[in-house]
Amino acid sequence: MTSDRSIRVLLAKPGLDGHDQGAKIVARAMIDAGFEVRYTGLRQTPEQVRDAALALDADVVALSSMAGAHLAFCRRLKPLLEAAGLADRLWIIGGNIPAPDIDALRALGFIGVFPVGTPLDVTCDFIRAHAPRRTAEARAGAARSTEEAAR
Numbered sequence: 001m002t003s004d005r006s007i008r009v010l011l012a013k014p015g016l017d018g019h020d021q022g023a024k025i026v027a028r029a030m031i032d033a034g035f036e037v038r039y040t041g042l043r044q045t046p047e048q049v050r051d052a053a054l055a056l057d058a059d060v061v062a063l064s065s066m067a068g069a070h071l072a073f074c075r076r077l078k079p080l081l082e083a084a085g086l087a088d089r090l091w092i093i094g095g096n097i098p099a100p101d102i103d104a105l106r107a108l109g110f111i112g113v114f115p116v117g118t119p120l121d122v123t124c125d126f127i128r129a130h131a132p133r134r135t136a137e138a139r140a141g142a143a144r145s146t147e148e149a150a151r
Contacts, residue, residue, distance in 0.1 A: 007131045010058040012040040012049045014077075017067035022116075026064060026094065029120035035060075035127065046077040050084050058089060059131045063110075065095040074108045081109075090131045094118060 011027050013020050020042055030037045038056050040048065053061050061081065065073070070093060081087060092112030093105055102113045112126050 006034055006036045007060060007127060008036045008056055008058045009060040009062055009127065010038050010040065010049070010053045010056050011062045011064060012044045012052065013042045014044055014049065014063050014065055014073040015067060015069045016043060017065055017069070018042055019066040020064070022066065022095065023064035026120065026123065030124060030127070033124040035124070046073060046080050049077055050080040050086070053081065053086055053089070054084055059134065060090045060092060060127055061086065063093040065093060065097070068096065070095070070097060071101055071104055074105060074110055078108050088132055090127065092127070094123065
C-alpha cells in the first residue's frame with residue numbers, strides 16, 4: 001500500500017530506565033531520515049506507551065531500553081497493543097539487549113531488535129522496509145475509531 005506521508009514513529013523509554021541520551025540521538029537520526037517522531041520521555045508504563053501510540057496513530061512503536069527490564073515490559077505491552085488494534089504496526093526495540101533475549105523479543109512481536117552499537121542507518125533502513133504504509137484514508141478511519149472509543 002502506498003502512502004502520501006512520512007512514517008510515524010513513537011519512541012518510548014520504558015519503566016524505570018533513566019538513561020535517555022541514546023534515545024534522543026536515535027530520535028534525531030529518525031527525524032533526519034524523514035520520519036515523524038514523537039519521543040515520550042522517561043519512565044513510561046506499558047499503558048502510557050499504548051495510549052501514546054494510539055494518540056499518534058503510530059506506524060512504528062519503538063522502545064529504547066538500557067535498564068534490563070525489557071522482556072518483562074514487552075510481555076506486558078504486547079497484549080495492550082494487540083487489544084488496542086495495533087498488532088499490524090511495526091514493533092521494535094533497541095538498547096542494552098543481551099543476545100540471549102533477542103529471540104524472546106522477536107517471539108513477542110518485536111521483530112526489529114537493535115543492540116547497543118547498531119548503526120543508526122541500519123535501524124532507519126529496517127523501519128523503511130518493514131513499517132506499514134497506510135493511506136491518508138486509512139489514517140482518517142483510525143482517527144475516527146479512536147475518537148469513538150474515547151466517547
